[in-house]
Amino acid sequence: MTDAAVLDALSAALPAVSLAIGEDIEPKYLSDWSGIAIESPLALVRPASVEEVSTALAICNRYGQAVTPQGGRTGLNGSAAPRRGEIVLSMDRFTGIEELDRTAGTMLVRAGTTLETIQAAADEAGWLVALDLGARGSCQIGGNISTNAGGNRVVRYGVTRAMVLGLEAVLADGSVISGLQPMIKNNAGYDLKQLFIGSEGTLGVVTRARLRLHPRPVARITALISADSFEDVTTLLRQTGAGLDGTLSSFEVMWQSFYRYIAEGCFDGKAPMPIDRPLYTLIETHCGEEERGREQMEAFLASMLEDGVIGDALIAQSEREADGLWAIRDMTGELTHLMADHMAFDIGVPLASMNAFVESCRARLATVIGDNAQVYYGHLGDSNLHLNVDASGVSVDGQGRDAHRQVDDAVYDEVRRFAGTITAEHGVGFFKRRYLGYCRSQAEIATMRLVKQALDPNGILNPGRIFT
């Protein structure tokens, strides 16, 4: 009855091309990259304007109809895949770049535009979109904003939150909150855009954004560095401040477990550097002149070698060599295939205790997965640690927990012990909501619910995500 009524109302209010029902929904709208089980949504709405987003939400709100906002479906927490009876709100017809200010370095973009499209337009205008991640060809900027995406350049440019100057979002009741101002500083009342960034579509649907661009670097200088201790790696990170001025754009660390596993699994054991050190660090600078950048990197690494901070260093002499140094780090997607039963974590741990965490977590996990692979790497400059685990062959335990549940419980309990976060990058969604209390207090979660209740009193936006 209610289903029929909400569909009737949507049919009457939206152009036919913006609505698909039941079997007419293309399968691609049913899943995301998380591998969450497919369920049947009630309908698919694909608005071609902010007004259509507003109209659709106002109708759903009136009927208490659950809505799944959807971007490029590249997320890994299950937020964007519709659950049974939900209405998918895909932004993939609302695309394009509305403005590009070449003087100030700002862009006004529609939520459905892919990150790659935005990057290309900025590049052509002599500017850089700071955000970059592997899914760039598929992910949409609205999704990047809703999940506060990170990526490989956060150490220099910050997370997505830092590049959003203005934002337009539609609330559950259809109200359009348009704050597309392009200024870096604006203290006129509450900074509402912060509510919609990183809240996984539970507080509003992002429709347009004004992005801050950065000057396009002329060159990148890339180096692979080995180190004998985690303490040395943190010293290296700290020294980049003075040694590389503000040019450092990436600082990626790989524990030997990761470096060896990928080298052996994907490169026949061949690696740019011998696999005999405990840690490998990949650093990159963005600079305005190649020769100056190279000299600076050489001088910096020479001083670090002299001080005994690093073991060895390789500086790429060409773009091709730089790609070669990134190859192992960029092969993380292959872990899905290399591991028989692959599980990925995007946790965060305070820098000071990160290595102790890795050692503790490794020992703890060994009691669950035995000798199965567990590999560690991450964006060290951001306190973000990635961990991939092979959970194959683990039986249901005495408490009835399956393999994934046992691994999750172990990893997130370690995160709690070390005062880390269960998700530094991908968000909570469905998969981590059980563990939210491991890194947020009850008072924090209660306040999140207050905000949710204020902005979406009927609870129609992405229900069941983030909170249980």
Next chain:
Amino acid sequence: MTDAAVLDALSAALPAVSLAIGEDIEPKYLSDWSGIAIESPLALVRPASVEEVSTALAICNRYGQAVTPQGGRTGLNGSAAPRRGEIVLSMDRFTGIEELDRTAGTMLVRAGTTLETIQAAADEAGWLVALDLGARGSCQIGGNISTNAGGNRVVRYGVTRAMVLGLEAVLADGSVISGLQPMIKNNAGYDLKQLFIGSEGTLGVVTRARLRLHPRPVARITALISADSFEDVTTLLRQTGAGLDGTLSSFEVMWQSFYRYIAEGCFDGKAPMPIDRPLYTLIETHCGEEERGREQMEAFLASMLEDGVIGDALIAQSEREADGLWAIRDMTGELTHLMADHMAFDIGVPLASMNAFVESCRARLATVIGDNAQVYYGHLGDSNLHLNVDASGVSVDGQGRDAHRQVDDAVYDEVRRFAGTITAEHGVGFFKRRYLGYCRSQAEIATMRLVKQALDPNGILNPGRIFT
């Protein structure tokens, strides 16, 4: 009756030293730097712990008693000065640095600590507190956070929001929301700290913060540059990206009106550079090695001279010379004395239309203040424009508006016409609330009220500030 009841409850719950009533309140707690008229608060609470903050707020909330959270009282919008019958909640007894992590570069500080104390502690540990502003010796970090302070280095390090990793705040009902995590990336649920940053104490009282530090620069290179057109200045700003890599830390612009007024008013007409150009720009870099930084600055400015982008350039050869170049820019406090009836604005205007705004606003103001001084300067890299006006001698107009009201109306109407913001830096407080709708839509303001209602349903925190 209610007054007596709330005072009785506070007396019973707090140590005597934490409470002063009526005439026992020291006068300094009654005003701030805004010059707002003094009124009599009911009492002054000076908690020495988070628990005391929580206790005091819970009692006030129960009685619907209005509370004025107060930091160093250096604000310019009137928020921190108590109105009649309010209870002042001063954080000046809750001070100190609880932790400083020299590896990760983070600090845990109490709200009442002055910015200068925090800066000194970081400096001693080899780190930099990015935030800096003239009131550093008096302003408190809790106030800096509550107003999302800016300052002179935003172009490189961002506003206060960018340096707050974790935050603890107490809600109106006394709930302690403690999220003091030190990680740069954390997407576990809503980022609640964003609500308390820049909301002028209307959503909660900031008690502690975990701050992100930056590597302490080894040297600063300072240059004063003249230019013939605003377009040239924006070209210069854009070119710093490639020319100075990531080292640019300040980019201050002064229109001739300002440069001349200060040079004549404070320096007997003597200025580091002749007063014959339309625009002057002060730029500074933070770098890890003085010689390298100086060479880079020289090469950059030489190329800008060659390209005809700039008129002339002076690079400071010593710290003393650098201070000399900053002298005119730093003399803004003197405007209060130089102008017979001084008014200050901290507006923001999109970069692309900033010069057109200045011309339009100048003509518009001339119809109000005649030949009185009006001087323009600002943090160009942040789209933040400062404007100081002498409103002396202006009579009440036909609509009964006094001088200040006429100037406010004119300036903010120009801001609205150019899609700017009424406050880029100092916040709304009492003085600008009438104009909030000039730069925020009704839907935005309605959503702000929803958030306010959710977190402070009895409206006890800083009532009357931001909104009318």
